[in-house]
Amino acid sequence: MTIDPRLHRHIAEHPYPLLFATISGAHLYGFPSPDSDFDLRGVHLLPLRDIVGMRETEETIERSGLHDGLEIDLVTHDARKFFGLMLKKNGYVLEQLLSPLVVYTTPEHQELRALADSCVTRHHAHHYLGFAETQWKLFQKADPPHVKPLLYVYRVLLTGIHLMRTGEVEANLVKLNELVRLPQIPDLIAQKTGGPELGKLETADLSFHEAEYERLRRELQSAFEQSRLPEAPVAAEALHELLVRLRLKEANIQRVPAT
Template sequence: MNIPASITTIIEQQPYPLLFTTISGSHLYGFPSPDSDYDLRGVHILPVPEVVGLDSGAETIEISESRESLEIDLVTHDIKKFFLLLLKKNGYVLEQLYSPLILKTTPEHEELKVIAKACVTRHHSHHYFGFAATQWKLFEKEQPHRVKPLLYIYRVLLTGIYLMQTGIVEANLIKLNQIFNLPYISDLIAQKLAEVEKSTLPNVDIAFHYREYERLRDRLQEAYEASTLPETPTAKEALHNLLVNLRMKS
């Protein structure tokens, strides 16, 4: 994809070295509207004095700006915080780490992607159950109903099922639907791509989509129960060693 210059500029202006920066959100999921903002996610490396001294550096940096008519949302975590999140059942950080839309990378980023495979467990399914439930409530209560929450529901459920089956993080709904072949997904994506971020579905069949939501939740439960993924992560030691090496280099 073509990266606007303002995005490159905001990354270059960050106060700490970056382990990586990737694009998340609708661009990663495969259905950005023409006016979608850019969700940038990454990891920064605090220098040793700002970790062990009395004045600690920022564990999380959040920036929301409008540049050249683009809405840009940047969030980065320090390496220790990000590594601790990887050891929890947090699907967000896995999707950020494995996003193919890479803006900034390092050799250690590639090393981390190898290590983090041992962070994926059966219990990451709970992240996707919870996210889907939140999005269904949002979709159901809004009037008129919007296409974005509906796409998010299908995206997270299919991501979760595929993760349980393969151990692979795939957040792009277009690619996921090449596997799951849900006939209504293409039309929903086409509408989201063509219209504004808050486009609506005036004639949507709520009962149909609720049945699909329930069916895919059941499939995720079945995938969880059948999954051969481990119960707990086994990457703590490798993450510790990488953390120490990165911190000392900084």
């Protein structure tokens, strides 16, 4: 995917220095509609003076709207908050960090990417099981059903299964389906990419998709139980050292070696 220059211009207007900004959402997952917005996700670095005083800080920046003709949804977290999320069973932040759709990067972004494997645990399966359940309920609520939440169900479960078996974070449904070859996926993606973001499902065998949902949930649960991934992340100290270095660098302070 070629990165639209207008996204670069939008990122350049961010109020704080960025470590990275990537594209998440439907573009990352492999099924953007023509009217899909661009989900920009990233990490910013608050000035030292803003985090050592009494004032409340903007740990999270959220901006949505039309910019240069593009619908953009921007969310960035301060480094401390994002690093903390990396140490939880939050697959979403790892997908953002490892997204190949990079709008802005730094050497520290590459350091973070290298630490991602040390944050993955078998308990990330719970993130994907919970996310899939939420999307399945959204799919069931709509009458007639929408294709978007159904695709999210398949994407989330297949991402979780793949992660448990390989330790690799893969968020793109097209690539995931190259491995498992579910015959219903290409048609669902074609409906989503060829229509509006909230397009109705043209034809739906609801009992079939429900059976597939339950089957893949069982498969993810089984993959979790058999996974050899660690029980807990091991990147805490490395993330701490990186954050300290970033703060001191931003403040132009030389670190005193420990005695």
